[in-house]
Amino acid sequence: MPEVDLLLDEQALRASRLVTSLQESDPAALSLGIKLGDISPGRVTLEQPIRPEMLNGHGIVHGGYLFLLADTAFAYCCASLGRLSVTRNAEIAFIAAAHGGTALTATAAIRTTYGRNSICDISITTDHGKLLAEFRGTGSVMSTVK
């Protein structure tokens, strides 16, 4: 196996270890059934089942739960770079209502880091591939880990 692939594997393993460690101490994510998907440095995918108590008065997934999943993906995506961060500002555009579908997917990618800050973009889709929301967050590092 070429050396560069070994390096990439090591980086992905480290990213995965950092995110897993953060999630294990995250009651909010665990209680909602949020699961880790693909993880590499600066890129994280999460999945979450849609439960009846996540619906709002219009019979669709409450926008707050879409935001919560995106914000979780943001924190995990920063953690994948060894940067334990808190969200300072976040913006979300709601694109479509979640009719049908049994799960949500968050696909997060760091757009840029500067000083202690990160900007991260997250798309929320259903397991049917329907795009529900686009989230952008700006966060600050609280502490760094290796």
Added chain:
Amino acid sequence: MPEVDLLLDEQALRASRLVTSLQESDPAALSLGIKLGDISPGRVTLEQPIRPEMLNGHGIVHGGYLFLLADTAFAYCCASLGRLSVTRNAEIAFIAAAHGGTALTATAAIRTTYGRNSICDISITTDHGKLLAEFRGTGSVMSTVK
């Protein structure tokens, strides 16, 4: 009682009726224990108990739940004007971590309406009066009710 006060009472009653009706069909709000406080046209206060499963990996209330409460207050605040609305874009600034406190309060006020759109500002505080987040949402009317 002066006529103007009677009118104000009627408007507040109607606003309260509209919001109560929306909440009764809102599983997300009911399952989280979100309760209605003061309601008048364009102004809504909500309260929500802090539960252990709302904490994140840092031991503080997950920002997603602060957003969810604010977004609920946004929808109810629009409903208080007879405008059943969906959030299109929302922005939140996280100001302080919720250490201590046993409940959250959302204080929502419509800033402006234009055409089918509304802008609404919401402050989230603890029951100790600590300011946690400031939310601004832009929403669109789906339907109107009397």
Added chain:
Amino acid sequence: MPEVDLLLDEQALRASRLVTSLQESDPAALSLGIKLGDISPGRVTLEQPIRPEMLNGHGIVHGGYLFLLADTAFAYCCASLGRLSVTRNAEIAFIAAAHGGTALTATAAIRTTYGRNSICDISITTDHGKLLAEFRGTGSVMSTVK
């Protein structure tokens, strides 16, 4: 004159002096003809003439100039509290197109300050009183002055 009024006068004078001092060294604001209106601690009003070169391809004032005026008002509003600040994040909702009118007005008010940070809300209207845009900015103090 009661003592409390004297105090208010002194505070308004100091706020006015701080903002005037910032504006005198601000080529962008001066070149656009931005003028100071009412100033008190945490509240600032600005006016700006509408010039032909501020129009976009649709024949209306370019949204960038509405933002620029609002962002200037944000900086001046922070300065009115003795906090020389830079904008970190800002969000703007465009509400109506500026047809007619010969000037823009920005009305800025600090919503909250926390640590070195400020959140400030600014409404942009025409001199005909038409609401064009709502801006919210989050900024950080670079230095403080008395």
Added chain:
Amino acid sequence: MPEVDLLLDEQALRASRLVTSLQESDPAALSLGIKLGDISPGRVTLEQPIRPEMLNGHGIVHGGYLFLLADTAFAYCCASLGRLSVTRNAEIAFIAAAHGGTALTATAAIRTTYGRNSICDISITTDHGKLLAEFRGTGSVMSTVK
């Protein structure tokens, strides 16, 4: 030349024609010296010289001008898809101050379109390659052209 390349050339030519047509009727962009760079469907690059009157009270390019360039790139990027759009909501994060450099570059890419709406991300850099700001806009189509 393969057929697919011819098709790509045609699409790029059409995108370029649409954007050029919009710019020719845009006094704000022309008066600031904003020039078109690479254009293809959903992707636009703009350049703008830094002029003394664009500096603010801190001696750096006024954030309002960074926003204005980004917002122009947003409109042109929508136009490159034949969608003449207005910005409804926009969010900008200011990342670094523009010290040095003689020009600004905006690099815009459509993130998604849904119904009459578009979300577009724009990075603003100096000609030295320094990242100054990240902008995200949500816009609505006014009319479509071929």
